[in-house]
Each structure stands twice: as C-alpha cells, then as structure tokens.
Amino acid sequence: MTPLMRNLTVLLIAQLLLALWLVSSSHDDIVTEPLLPQLSAADRLELSSKDGMLTLTKQGDNWQLTGGLPVSHSKLDNLLRELTALKTGWPVAQSAEAQSRFSVAEDKFEQKLVLKQGDNVLHTLYLGDSPAFRQLYVRTDDDEAIYKAALNRFELSVDESAWLDKQLLRLPVVERIAQGDNSLSRQGETWQLTLNGESHSADSAAARALVAKLSSLSVLKRADKAPLSSDITELKVRSSARDYQYQLVKQDDMALIRRNDINHWFELSQSQFEQLQAIDWLALQRSDEQQGNQPGEVAASEDTGQPAASGD
Incomplete structure (x- = not known):
C-alpha cells in the first residue's frame, strides 16, 4: 500500500469514528x-x-x-x-x-x-x-x-x-330466585325450593348451578332498540337484601335481557338466554324427595301395605 493510500484509509476510518461519536452523542442528549x-x-x-x-x-x-x-x-x-x-x-x-x-x-x-x-x-x-x-x-x-x-x-x-362492561348485569351474591309460584331460597348452607306453593328440599348442586348462571352472566352489547314482543319472561332475584327483576324476551333472531335498575335492553347469547328463560324447576328438587313421590311407589304401598319393591 502506498503512503497516499494508507493516509486516505486512516482518514476515512477517523471520519467514520467521528460520525459514530456524533450520532451517539446526539442520541444521548435527547431527554x-x-x-x-x-x-x-x-x-x-x-x-x-x-x-x-x-x-x-x-x-x-x-x-x-x-x-x-x-x-x-x-x-x-x-x-x-x-x-x-x-x-x-x-x-x-x-x-x-x-x-x-x-x-x-x-x-x-x-x-x-x-x-x-x-x-x-x-x-x-x-x-x-x-x-x-x-x-x-x-x-x-x-x-x-x-x-x-x-x-x-x-x-x-x-x-x-x-x-362496555359486559358483566354489568351480574349478581355475585344471590339469596333468592323466583319465577311465578316457584322459587329457590338460600337457608344458611342449604337451599329451600318452593314448587307451586309447596316447600321441598333443593338439590344443592343443582341450586348452585342455577345461581352460577346469574353470577357469570355476560351480555354481548346494548340492544339498538326495545323489543316489540309482549311475550316476556320475568325472573325476580334477591341479592344482598335488594330485589331485582330480570326480563327476557326474543326479538326476531335476538335474545334480549333487561334488569329493572338499568334502563337499557342488552343482547344475550342464545345459550345463556335459554338457561334463564326456561328454568327446569323440577330438576332442582332433591333426588330422594323425587323418588319418594313417584306415583308407582305410592300405589304399590297402598295396595299391599308393604314398602314398594326396589327391584333386582
């Protein structure tokens, strides 16, 4: 390498190092x-x-x-x-x-x-x-x-x-659910069921499953308008000593829900709607009470004076 080429190379390296230093310094100065x-x-x-x-x-x-x-x-x-x-x-x-x-x-x-x-x-x-x-x-x-x-x-x-807070209709604590003459009420650690005005012991697992449907309720969005249908299902719920009323209705292909303390209708998933709109109240009765009320067993007991046979 000639002296001229060597000097030019050194100069180029020095310029590159100076440029890098200037860029680095300018970035460091930015607050x-x-x-x-x-x-x-x-x-x-x-x-x-x-x-x-x-x-x-x-x-x-x-x-x-x-x-x-x-x-x-x-x-x-x-x-x-x-x-x-x-x-x-x-x-x-x-x-x-x-x-x-x-x-x-x-x-x-x-x-x-x-x-x-x-x-x-x-x-x-x-x-x-x-x-x-x-x-x-x-x-x-x-x-x-x-x-x-x-x-x-x-x-x-x-x-x-x-x-939108999709959980705005949830009730984390539920003490009573009622629909017409049927209701489910918390009694300490157990649940009491009323069917057509008569009291029964409720199945604890089934009762908790129904309560969970309200404590996990999640809407999709606010409905664009109020429903025109008058075929409304009403559900009364007590939570923390306060009474609420839910209304559920089908409007065209949409499932809608409203709670009385919030002046808006909301769209609900079809699965959640069906679980609350068509509650199977008989399924909430404790299984041993259901078996004791089977018509066949009652008839057998009256005809023979003996307990009904359990079968082989």
Whole structure:
C-alpha cells in the first residue's frame, strides 16, 4: 500500500469514528419525557375516527359511556397504561409534509384522541399509519415531532360494545330466585325450593348451578332498540337484601335481557338466554324427595301395605 493510500484509509476510518461519536452523542442528549404529561388529570376521553366518535367520562372513580353505562375496567386500565408509557425521544420526522404522509396531520389522521378535564382540553393526540404490528405513528397537537408508539388500533375502537362492561348485569351474591309460584331460597348452607306453593328440599348442586348462571352472566352489547314482543319472561332475584327483576324476551333472531335498575335492553347469547328463560324447576328438587313421590311407589304401598319393591 502506498503512503497516499494508507493516509486516505486512516482518514476515512477517523471520519467514520467521528460520525459514530456524533450520532451517539446526539442520541444521548435527547431527554425523554411523558408525551401526555397531564393524562392523570383527564376526566373525559373523546376518541374519533372515520367510523364515528366515542366519549368516555369519569364519574367519581368510575368511567362511563354515553348514557351512564359502565366501561370495562380492564380495557380502560390497559389504554391508560399504554398512554402513560408514551414518551418523547428521537422523532421519526418533524415537518408538515411528514405529518400528512404519516396521517397525523390536523386535517388528515386515522384517529384522534382528545383528553379533557371538564371543558378544558389537556392534550390532543393524532394517531396515524401503522409502521409495524402493534405500533402507530403519533403526534400531539402542540408539537411537530412524529413518534412511533406501542399502540394497537384494534384497542382504540369507537364501537361502544368494545368498551362496555359486559358483566354489568351480574349478581355475585344471590339469596333468592323466583319465577311465578316457584322459587329457590338460600337457608344458611342449604337451599329451600318452593314448587307451586309447596316447600321441598333443593338439590344443592343443582341450586348452585342455577345461581352460577346469574353470577357469570355476560351480555354481548346494548340492544339498538326495545323489543316489540309482549311475550316476556320475568325472573325476580334477591341479592344482598335488594330485589331485582330480570326480563327476557326474543326479538326476531335476538335474545334480549333487561334488569329493572338499568334502563337499557342488552343482547344475550342464545345459550345463556335459554338457561334463564326456561328454568327446569323440577330438576332442582332433591333426588330422594323425587323418588319418594313417584306415583308407582305410592300405589304399590297402598295396595299391599308393604314398602314398594326396589327391584333386582
């Protein structure tokens, strides 16, 4: 290698090392801060997209949908956790042209999240295209910098049913269930059954299975409108010394349910609907009482004066 070539090679290596040092230093100088520093003060979230708009409002410690229906705690907590984790840092771009290209401009965006405290706007976050799985380009309205964020567009749906607390009709403690002249009541550790006004001992396993249907009740979504049919099945339930009334009805091909303390009808799965709409009350009777009341056994006892034969 000639002296000239050797000197040029050394110079090139020095330039490369200097460039790497400058890039490294510039990254180290960037201070990361929360992208939404006033998030914790927000009591109203407005999410909009081409599909519509969704509003979540905080009342006390709970968040609600429009109309007062409760929001799923787990879904909201997950969103707030992801928004809290958003940080500033090295931007992907920071120009008006890039804002439009990445769909985070004021007049061109995929979604927009407005965080408010009362009527005061705390932050406006524009959510744009997705560069990779579970990632979105984002920008706040008071900054030209565009960042990559660990957000999933699917979790930012404006569909109310995606945010509704599907367990809002559950009753974790059930003390009594009644339908017409039939009822099932808790008596300490046992259950008492009433069939057409007559008392019987209830089968504990069957009683617990019926109660579980109410304690695991999960709706699908709020019904678009109230049912027109008058063929309504009513179920009265006592929970924690408070009385509730459930109504179940079929409307076209939909199964609907309502509870008297919530002024909305909800869609229910066909399987859950059938389990509550057509309760087999006789199956709740304890098996030894059912056997003792078999017509054949009674007749045999009266004719012979002897206990009925049990068979070979």
